[in-house]
Amino acid sequence: MTNWDVLVVGAGQAGCAAAWDLAAAGLRVAVISRPHSRGKPCAGGVTEKAVARYRFSIEPVVREAVTSLAVSYSLSPVRHLKAATPFCVMTERTQLDAFCRGQAKQQGAVFHDTAGLRVIHQKADGVSVETREGESFSAPWLIAADGANSAVARMLGERHPPGAMAIEGCVPRKNLRDYPPMTLDFGVVRGGYGWLFPKGDHVNVGLYVWQHGVAAPERAALQRYCQARLGTPAEHVAGYPLGTWLPKTRLVNGRVLFAGDAAGCTEMLLGEGIYGAVISGQLAAQAVLGARPDVSYPRVLAGWREELQQVTQLGRLFYGLLPVSSRMLQGRLGDSLVNGFSQGLTLGQCKRHWRGAQSLKG
Ligand SMILES: Cc1cc2nc3c(=O)[nH]c(=O)nc-3n(C[C@H](O)[C@H](O)[C@H](O)COP(=O)(O)OP(=O)(O)OC[C@H]3O[C@@H](n4cnc5c(N)ncnc54)[C@H](O)[C@@H]3O)c2cc1C
Known part of the structure; x- marks a missing residue:
C-alpha cells in the first residue's frame, strides 16, 4: 500500500486538470488510469472558454483555429456563421490528453497505468483503492475523473439518469x-x-x-x-x-469527489464536455486544497450546475422545436453564438448577452 495526499482516478481532461493544480500546490498526487493507447472517442473541439481555463498553452497540439461554422438543417441550405476571431480550436484528443498528462507530470503528479480497479474502500479519514494488478493506494481524498462510464461511481452504488x-x-x-x-x-x-x-x-x-x-x-x-x-x-x-447529469446528481460520496463526465459536467445542447471537465477538475482540486472538500466542492461547482440546468431546458426546447430552432441558429442567433464563443463566453452567457441585445433593440 502506498500513501498519497490525493488519488485521482482517470487521466482524461478532468483528471489531468485536477492533478496539475494539486501537484502545483505541492501535494503528492497519484493518478491511476487506464492506458491511453487507443484514445477516448472525442472530436477534440476546444472552445475559447476552455482554452482560457488551462494552466498552460495547448498551442503545441492545436491543428486548426476555427472562425467559421457551417450550419444546416437536413444538409441544406448551409449558412456560414463567422466570428472575427477564433471561437474554437481543433485538437486530436489522444494528443491533447498526452500533452495534458505531460504537463501534470512536470508539476510532480505520478501516473500509474491499470487495466481497472478491483476494490474501493472508504473509512472515516480516507479512501483506498486496489487495482486489478494488485497495487494498493490510499489517501484522505479521491477525485473520480474516470468518465461517463465511471467505475468508481458504479462501485460506490451511485446512479444517474441517462446521458x-x-x-x-x-x-x-x-x-x-x-x-x-x-x-x-x-x-x-x-x-x-x-x-x-x-x-x-x-x-x-x-x-x-x-x-x-x-x-x-x-x-x-x-x-x-x-x-x-x-x-x-x-x-x-x-x-x-x-455525462450530462450534473443538474440531477450528487458530487460527493464520502471521501470521493466526482469530476468531469463522471459527475455529468457536459452540456447537453451540443455535447461540449472538455470545458466542464477542466473546470470541475480544477474546482475539485481547489476544494481538496481547502477545508472540508465534501462541503465546499458542491458549493464551488454550483454555478456550473445552474448553467447546465438552464442549458438542459434550452436544449429540450431547441430539439423539440426543430427545424424552426435551427433556422434561428442560422440567423442572428448563430452569429451571436459564435461571436460570444470567440469572446470566451459559455452558452448561458451567450444566451443572456443575446437576450440583453434583443431587449435593448425592442
Ligand atoms: C464521440 C464524442 C465526441 C466528442 N467531442 C467533443 C468535442 O469536440 N469537444 C468537447 O468539448 N467535448 C466533446 N465530447 C465530450 C468529451 O469527450 C467529454 O465530455 C470529456 O472527455 C470528459 O472528460 P473526462 O476527463 O471527464 O472523461 P474522459 O475523457 O472519458 O476520461 C476518463 C479517463 O478515465 C480513464 N478510465 C476510465 N475507466 C477507468 C477505470 N475503470 N480505471 C481507471 N481509469 C479509467 C480513461 O482511460 C480516461 O483517461 C465528445 C464525446 C464523444 C463521445
Missing part, C-alpha cells in the same frame, strides 16, 4: 475531394446533429444525440451521413456516452 451519446470516425484528407469547414448538420439524426471537424490531415465526422434512448447514433447512420456529406466512408468508428 447523451455520440459516435465518431475519421476520413483521411487524401480521400476527400473538398476539405470542409467546421460543420453542424441538425436534423440528420433525431434529437441531435451530425458534425464535420477539420483536423488538417483528416476530418473527424460524427453524430450526437442529446439523450441516449431517444435515438441511438448507430454506425450505419454515421456511414450514411459521412457518405452524404463527404462522399466516402469513415474509418475507426467508435461511440461513447457523455
Whole structure:
C-alpha cells in the first residue's frame, strides 16, 4: 500500500486538470488510469472558454483555429456563421490528453497505468483503492475523473439518469475531394446533429444525440451521413456516452469527489464536455486544497450546475422545436453564438448577452 495526499482516478481532461493544480500546490498526487493507447472517442473541439481555463498553452497540439461554422438543417441550405476571431480550436484528443498528462507530470503528479480497479474502500479519514494488478493506494481524498462510464461511481452504488451519446470516425484528407469547414448538420439524426471537424490531415465526422434512448447514433447512420456529406466512408468508428447529469446528481460520496463526465459536467445542447471537465477538475482540486472538500466542492461547482440546468431546458426546447430552432441558429442567433464563443463566453452567457441585445433593440 502506498500513501498519497490525493488519488485521482482517470487521466482524461478532468483528471489531468485536477492533478496539475494539486501537484502545483505541492501535494503528492497519484493518478491511476487506464492506458491511453487507443484514445477516448472525442472530436477534440476546444472552445475559447476552455482554452482560457488551462494552466498552460495547448498551442503545441492545436491543428486548426476555427472562425467559421457551417450550419444546416437536413444538409441544406448551409449558412456560414463567422466570428472575427477564433471561437474554437481543433485538437486530436489522444494528443491533447498526452500533452495534458505531460504537463501534470512536470508539476510532480505520478501516473500509474491499470487495466481497472478491483476494490474501493472508504473509512472515516480516507479512501483506498486496489487495482486489478494488485497495487494498493490510499489517501484522505479521491477525485473520480474516470468518465461517463465511471467505475468508481458504479462501485460506490451511485446512479444517474441517462446521458447523451455520440459516435465518431475519421476520413483521411487524401480521400476527400473538398476539405470542409467546421460543420453542424441538425436534423440528420433525431434529437441531435451530425458534425464535420477539420483536423488538417483528416476530418473527424460524427453524430450526437442529446439523450441516449431517444435515438441511438448507430454506425450505419454515421456511414450514411459521412457518405452524404463527404462522399466516402469513415474509418475507426467508435461511440461513447457523455455525462450530462450534473443538474440531477450528487458530487460527493464520502471521501470521493466526482469530476468531469463522471459527475455529468457536459452540456447537453451540443455535447461540449472538455470545458466542464477542466473546470470541475480544477474546482475539485481547489476544494481538496481547502477545508472540508465534501462541503465546499458542491458549493464551488454550483454555478456550473445552474448553467447546465438552464442549458438542459434550452436544449429540450431547441430539439423539440426543430427545424424552426435551427433556422434561428442560422440567423442572428448563430452569429451571436459564435461571436460570444470567440469572446470566451459559455452558452448561458451567450444566451443572456443575446437576450440583453434583443431587449435593448425592442
Ligand atoms: C464521440 C464524442 C465526441 C466528442 N467531442 C467533443 C468535442 O469536440 N469537444 C468537447 O468539448 N467535448 C466533446 N465530447 C465530450 C468529451 O469527450 C467529454 O465530455 C470529456 O472527455 C470528459 O472528460 P473526462 O476527463 O471527464 O472523461 P474522459 O475523457 O472519458 O476520461 C476518463 C479517463 O478515465 C480513464 N478510465 C476510465 N475507466 C477507468 C477505470 N475503470 N480505471 C481507471 N481509469 C479509467 C480513461 O482511460 C480516461 O483517461 C465528445 C464525446 C464523444 C463521445
